[in-house]
Amino acid sequence: MTGLVFDRWRRIILAGAVLLPGMPPAFAQIPAPVAVPAPHDRLLPLQGGRNFRDLGGYRTADGRSVKWGLLFRSGSMHGLTDSDYRNLEARGIRVVCDFRDRKERASEPVAWPASAAPRVLSDDYDTDMHFMPPGDPKGWTEAQARASMAAAYPRLLRQFNSQYRRMFGELLAGHAPLAFNCSAGKDRTGVAAALLLTALGVPRATVIEDYLLTNRYLDPASLRSRDAAPSPANLLAGVSPQVAKVMIAADPSYIAAAFRVIDAHEGGAEGYLRDELGLSHADLAKLRDLYLTRA
Structure with a gap:
C-alpha cells in the first residue's frame, strides 16, 4: 500500500471509525470522535444527568485540542x-x-439497557471518610469543612491510584468513548479529569x-440529603446549609492540594504520571495522538 493510499485510508478510518475488510488491524483500536452538533455543549443535554460533560475542545500547550465526543466526566448516572x-x-x-464505592452504587444503581450497556469498571471498597471534621456534623464550621475537603484530595490520589491506572489503561487501548464518574462528579472525578487533561498537555489554568x-x-x-451520617453520596446530611455549600463546591484550594503533591514529585507532573500512574513518555505521546486533534 503506497503512502498516499495508506494516509487516505487512515483519514477515512479516523473520520468514521470504520474498519473495512483487508485494512490493517492496527486501526481497529483508533477511536474516532463522535459527531457533535456545533456549537459544542460541554454539558450533555440529559434529562437525568448529573454534571455529565464532555472534555472535548480544550487547547493543549502544543496547539492541539482534545477531541469532542470521546472523553466524558460525570456524577452518578x-x-x-x-x-x-x-x-x-x-x-x-x-x-x-x-x-x-459499593454502598454508593447500591444506593444509586444504574440500569443500563442491554442494547446500550457499556463495560462498567468499578471496585468494591469503603471510602475513607477520616478527612471529615471530628465531632457532630451539626457543629462543623465552614472553615473546618473547607480545610477537610482540601486535605481529602491528596488522599484521593493515593486511594484511587489503581482505578486511575485502569482508566488510563483503557484509554491507551483505544477503548473510547469512555466516561468516568463518582457521585457528584467533583472530587474523585475531578482528580481523574485533572490527571487526564494534564497527561494530554492541557495547561494547568485550563x-x-x-x-x-x-x-x-x-x-x-x-x-x-437524609438524616444519616455524611458519606460521599450524602454530603449534605446533618450539616448546616453553609457547610453543605462548602462541601459541594469545587473550590480552587481543593484541586490545588492535589497538584501540590503532583508538582512536588521528582520530575513534576510528568514524573508523577510516569512513577505513580505508569505512563511512560511513549504512553503520553500515544494518548495525545489518540485523543487530540489539530483540526
Missing part, C-alpha cells in the same frame, strides 16, 4: 432516563469507570477552569 440512555448510546460510550465548572453544572438538589 442513577437518574438517567430512557431518552438519556438513547442519547448516550448514540454517542457510542464503550466504557464507564465508576469510582463510587485544567482548573474545567474543575470549577462543577459550580455551574452541578445541581445541589440532585444530591441526597
